[in-house]
Amino acid sequence: MPAPQKRPAYEPAARLLKPPRYDPGMARPTATVAGVVLILLRVLAGVIVLVSIAAGWDALLSDPDSVLEGFDPTPEGRQAALWLVIATGGTVLLIDLALAFFVFQGFNWARVFVMFISVLSISTSFTAWWAQGQEITIATTYVSLSIDILLLLALSSRSAAAYARRNERR
Amino acid sequence: MNRRRRGYSIGVAIDWFFFVFAGLAALWLAYLSLTETFHVGWWGIPFFLVFWVLLAYLVLPRLHRILTTIYVPDYFIGRTRTSDGLLGDPVNLAFHGTGEQIRTALEAAGWTKAEPVTLGSSWRIITSTLARRSYDEAPVSPLFLFGRQQDFAYQQEVDGNPAQRHHVRFWRCPDDWLLPGGRRVGWLAAGTFDTSVGLSLFTLQVTHRIDADTDVERDHIVKTVTDADPRVAVDVIADFATGYHARNGGGDSIRTDGDLPIVDVRAVEVPTQTAGEVTA
Numbered sequence: 001m002p003a004p005q006k007r008p009a010y011e012p013a014a015r016l017l018k019p020p021r022y023d024p025g026m027a028r029p030t031a032t033v034a035g036v037v038l039i040l041l042r043v044l045a046g047v048i049v050l051v052s053i054a055a056g057w058d059a060l061l062s063d064p065d066s067v068l069e070g071f072d073p074t075p076e077g078r079q080a081a082l083w084l085v086i087a088t089g090g091t092v093l094l095i096d097l098a099l100a101f102f103v104f105q106g107f108n109w110a111r112v113f114v115m116f117i118s119v120l121s122i123s124t125s126f127t128a129w130w131a132q133g134q135e136i137t138i139a140t141t142y143v144s145l146s147i148d149i150l151l152l153l154a155l156s157s158r159s160a161a162a163y164a165r166r167n168e169r170r
Numbered sequence: 171m172n173r174r175r176r177g178y179s180i181g182v183a184i185d186w187f188f189f190v191f192a193g194l195a196a197l198w199l200a201y202l203s204l205t206e207t208f209h210v211g212w213w214g215i216p217f218f219l220v221f222w223v224l225l226a227y228l229v230l231p232r233l234h235r236i237l238t239t240i241y242v243p244d245y246f247i248g249r250t251r252t253s254d255g256l257l258g259d260p261v262n263l264a265f266h267g268t269g270e271q272i273r274t275a276l277e278a279a280g281w282t283k284a285e286p287v288t289l290g291s292s293w294r295i296i297t298s299t300l301a302r303r304s305y306d307e308a309p310v311s312p313l314f315l316f317g318r319q320q321d322f323a324y325q326q327e328v329d330g331n332p333a334q335r336h337h338v339r340f341w342r343c344p345d346d347w348l349l350p351g352g353r354r355v356g357w358l359a360a361g362t363f364d365t366s367v368g369l370s371l372f373t374l375q376v377t378h379r380i381d382a383d384t385d386v387e388r389d390h391i392v393k394t395v396t397d398a399d400p401r402v403a404v405d406v407i408a409d410f411a412t413g414y415h416a417r418n419g420g421g422d423s424i425r426t427d428g429d430l431p432i433v434d435v436r437a438v439e440v441p442t443q444t445a446g447e448v449t450a
Contacts (some may be wrong), residue, residue, distance in 0.1 A: 149195045156188035
């Protein structure tokens, strides 16, 4: 019987950077599903915002402070501006929806991209809160901020990371 | 694919950045929830619940995971680790034999195999604990040894009350792995007795509290197995554990005389109908 390998006396820090196990058959973990549900919630919130903008469009424009640059101050011009807002918002939401699909399928680039956007958004909110004293309450941005943070927590968890990297060989 | 042959990866370093950032962000969110608690009147009660859930199930586990990665050694120190990396129940039993022989010996001694943790089984353990209904295959929480979750776990319910139970988790030792001191064993196990349901001291999660005297449970396991089958032999390494008193991951104190019984079930015959199962 060969002599067993002796245990090393210390653990090099590089062991923390070892990729997770190669495991293509890994079942989808709860954390990944939770992350996808949170992205879908974010999309839903975006749809609600777009609908409320469209519903209150005339009231929004009747505010004397609001100026539509590059559009005629006619009803047709206003309508065109509304379509532009909805098209832009809708595109962003569709991209978000596609990302949710790719995260669910376990693509690592989609997971990293979603986390990156969340980090940017959280950092912006934190700066505004810390440096400019912007209040974060249930009536303002508390809910959207918590969705972003919970999303980041879920997708950065070890099980979600291992799932997204299940096809990587060491 | 030469690039993948390195022992480390840049992607994993980026993952660590997100992991730590998310922990800090969650801490901030918990703070915001707590301050909001005082601004919304009676709505503060559900908000406080949200704060507790955030703290106990997301923030503290993440912080513990980051800190224990730094300060808890990953080699064998006679203790299991919880999924947050905290020190868990002490390793207080060793076994010789195949997984099937161990399962046969335990089942003959009146032990029931624990179900895996799923949404369904977790829900059932909550409802049966609240209703004090019996659930003798209740799942046990995962504990880690050799960087792996237990291979299987067995339990005995006490008086049909799911809050109290005997339970023991098993890990197969890596090949050519020796105990400190040089003995070779096939399996290690950690047995403790759940006394009640309470809050964990370190994560504030709802969990089982364990009986401090882990030797009683260890000796109960050895006695039931040896009583059920006379072919089971037991050898003891006296004073194996140096941690005569400590705390487990839930903050329960534990004390032991430090002995490690080595239970030899190699003479146990596995019934033929289960012989086709895979050996874990």
